[in-house]
Amino acid sequence: MTADYQVQFTTTRRVPRRDRAEFWTDHVRFNHGTLDYFFPAPGERSPADFAGATHVQRCGNHQLVEFWSDRITYARTARHVRADDDRSMRLFVPKSGTLTVAHDGVTLPVPVGRAALVSMARPFELLHRAQTRAWVLTVPEGCLPDRAVADGPSVLDLRRGVASVAETMTRALARERKSLSGPAFVTISARVIELVAVALADLRDGIRPGGLEAVAVAARTYVDERSDDPDLTPASIARDLGWSLRQLQLALRTAGTTPAELLRNRRLDRARSRLEDPRWSAVAVGDIAFASGFGSLSAFGTAFRARFGTTPRAVRVPAPAAWP
Secondary structure (H helix, E strand, C coil): CCCCCEEEEEEHHHCCHHHHHHHHHHHHHHHHCCCEEECCCCCCCCHHHCCEEEEEEEECCEEEEEEEECCEEEEECHHHHHHHCCCCEEEEEEEECCEEEEECCEEEEECCCEEEEEECCCCEEEEECCCEEEEEEEECCCCCCHHHHCCCCEEEECCCHHHHHHHHHHHHHHHCCCCCCHHHHHHHHHHHHHHHHHHHHHHHHCCCHHHHHHHHHHHHHHHHHHCCCCCCCHHHHHHHHCCCHHHHHHHHHHCCCCHHHHHHHHHHHHHHHHHCCHHHCCCCHHHHHHHCCCCCHHHHHHHHHHHHCCCHHHHCCCCCCCCC
8 A cells, every 4th residue: 555544634714714715615626526616695604704624534546524514515517527537426424414415406315314425427416504514435436336326316324234334334434533544444445335335236126146245244344343242143133234134144155154153253253362462361261251242151162162273261361470
């Protein structure tokens, strides 16, 4: 990875009032390409009073922008499309307030709990009222098929299923902006885009064979985050992600595993990591097993020996010696 990972905070409050509107248009244009900007009509609020701010994360052609601002409308016109030939996409995810996306005379409200996917290769408008806050994830060209937005913006329901996982990862990506490396940022961004692809397939056609690999990615991500929960089971994983257990089994079969094996191995990996961590050296083996999601110490020991060829006690780091 040769590209540098950049994290930057920008606000109009650091700019003289007379320059704020121009500063904002230049800043957004740098992040998202050519657009037209429509500030509130005269009498409502002067562009000189415009307030807005962004947190931008960028590495290579992957970018996540968290923004808030006063009321404004952005327009991507046919002229812009012809001029720059940008074929990337943008995923708009409201954090508070409501975005509105307009395309070909159709207006789509996008409140919290929904997301809108638009193509920079097609005209659209984006408008919002004051103090709306949202994330904008750049989807590089080729990461999603053009048919994803062939008939205009796609609106995803983030409240359940795989799209909910994508939204959770987007929040984490923004929250951990200062602790990530460039490769980590790119990897997680790419995973979010894979999950969006699955959500789009589910939205239109159900889970298609071509999306099974990304379904497996979504399941792995979900298990990674929740494996310590002793109540997590293959059935609950499928239910929480909005799939049938059969769909989950089919997706993971293509990845060479099963839901039960995925969950068990993740718990074993977490348990071994804790056994080898000096910070857990004072915690009993049984307590580590239970903390890692196992409900039975004997089942944990049997599974541990089968996977690692040794016992939990044999791998654990001894507690540091006490001072004399």
